[in-house]
Amino acid sequence: MSFPRVVIIGCGFGGLFAAQALRKAPVTLTVIDRTNHHLFTPLLYQVATAGLSAPDISAPVRHILGRQRNATMLMVEAARVEAQKHAVVLQDGSELAYDYLIVAAGSVNHYFGHDEWAAHAPGLKTLAEALEIRTRILNAYEEAERAEDPRERAAWLTFIVIGGGATGVELAGTLAEIARHTLRGEFRRIDPGKARVVLIEGSDRVLPPYTPELSEKARRQLERLGVTVWLGRRVTGVDADGVTMGGERLEAKTVIWAAGVTSSPLGRTLGVPVDRAGRVPVERDLSVTGHPEILVVGDLAAVESVPAIAPAAKQMGRHAALNIRRSLDGKARLPFQYRDYGQLATIGRNAAVAMIGKLRFSGYPAWLLWLLAHIYFLINFRNRLVVMSEWAWSYWTYQRYARIIISPPKK
């Protein structure tokens, strides 16, 4: 007798928690991902800013699922889903047949039709991108130290973050700390404390999902850390030497893109119309209309009033697994209900904002809560210990231990 085949595409929070929730189910599970690791994305900005090393926030999926005997992990990339055929077509053309499919392919950077900006302003979705950003940031100070021309030096000492969401705010706050504290006293020709960190946001406030009061508090905390916050500026051009906003121009050699993501293109192969953000509309049980055997979870799923954050993806992943188990047992599926445990965004040392239930608070208490929550949720116990000791060390010394330029930046 052979078990029903379940395929899960993607090993982010949605895919991994779905896989683990199928631990005891009588299925043959195949989990695919184009990388070999689950990534703790909420801390990816720390890798990009040299606070943590890549392995600190990632764990091999193979190791996490090692003891789950019904699961096979394959490091392959899905090209498209053939919904009629019940098969996932891989990049190499081979096919993976399924009885149930969970699509947890997440999102990718989105440049609003200006893909040519990507080379000058990398986004922050993968470890490779985080290391590329780290290299660019560290290399900029090295170039500034060498530069003879004052204008060139100023451009190397200007750091622009485009986008005032959670990622942009975290990056800008940390960049300011690096300039003012981490690098202090280590250069002879430049003063890193004079570096400019500019956060550009198109709307009229940072952190739009939060209340206007918290957005205002976040902006003030950013400015206290040394970040220049420009609101209501629309970026119209990004090139190797800076950013253009309509008639305005800011020269900078380092630009980071945190202004937008769109859902994985895989969503468009499911045969249903996707929404403007590329997300797949789903039924209340998380399945695709007309295809109860395909469930979509995480950033790729369009579920009303559910934010694109890790806890939501986890809950959807677990719920999709639950509904597959119920179908196997001949039971009716249950509708997905999002449990809102609140939202937290960190800005920098002792600076954060929090919305927990009806509570809204900011500053040190919010930062402490953020710290504890993130250490707690780092999946792997080993990581938790190491990250804690590294953070304690960095907090007292202002040092960032991953300040390593492995290869020169790509030109």
Place this chain on the structure above:
Amino acid sequence: MSFPRVVIIGCGFGGLFAAQALRKAPVTLTVIDRTNHHLFTPLLYQVATAGLSAPDISAPVRHILGRQRNATMLMVEAARVEAQKHAVVLQDGSELAYDYLIVAAGSVNHYFGHDEWAAHAPGLKTLAEALEIRTRILNAYEEAERAEDPRERAAWLTFIVIGGGATGVELAGTLAEIARHTLRGEFRRIDPGKARVVLIEGSDRVLPPYTPELSEKARRQLERLGVTVWLGRRVTGVDADGVTMGGERLEAKTVIWAAGVTSSPLGRTLGVPVDRAGRVPVERDLSVTGHPEILVVGDLAAVESVPAIAPAAKQMGRHAALNIRRSLDGKARLPFQYRDYGQLATIGRNAAVAMIGKLRFSGYPAWLLWLLAHIYFLINFRNRLVVMSEWAWSYWTYQRYARIIISPPKK
């Protein structure tokens, strides 16, 4: 009044210890390196085999020298030395004038006239190379798990290390441990324990600088760990699918080069004939004949009966600095005398060989000494704590925390 200008090329053990020994000297010191970090090379094989992360064994030179007010660090690459002109010419064509020059440029991988082998068999000299090797090793198991053809699967599960010196022995021993322990139970289609690790050495024993008895002990320890040791085999070809030794052929998708290094090409620009290994012959005070203002230290210096190991480079670096200080004080220079504190080579868990004075020992006591010595010498205190906790964790769990494939391997 301006101070004499001292330039140091290279921030390995020789260059860094020379710079630190000039801490209180009345000089204007410029330290250049093509990377931004000092690398603890004795543990580089641990990065290549996923035991440590890159930042664990590296520290920004700028941070190490941050408080040394007479020192400026520049991340630039030297192209050549113009000895007559007392200037170092950089890659961008600009020049750095010196009154004293310490050349500590080290060594590079050497393929004995077969540079085309480099693409198929990366060597282990830099962090970038270590991460490339790590990616290839981890990716090989992923490919094996996917492979349908038994012959292809076998080639992905064969790992060849060319060269039986200290680096080759460390790599082979660790590769065997990964196959037999780290990955156990995590694959469904292959048994990683069946992977073959073959160490190929041209001479008739591994670890030639050690006594024949210790070489034999090392060989036996390697075989006990699961390594196949082939002695007296000369490699005549390396390609994408394996290694040829005369009429013999071994198919393997992963080949690592540990068979040889040659001195930095910078040595050939000093205007004196170099030896067969590209090393620069030096006077007893470590200066270049006819150029008392140029001193050569570390792997680049040809000093009789001084091994190419970190402690020797440190001693030479300190001695070169001492002799510059003596020249500034109008004192006669002192001849360099190498203090031999012994040599240690690790092979794997509880396996190592040691020669300390007249003592020769192997196995667990040698391994323990190796462990303590390496933790002690890791330059930076933070690193020491983190590495210790990581090793303790790995020792008990057999896990290797840096098992992360950041980008797919280059084709």
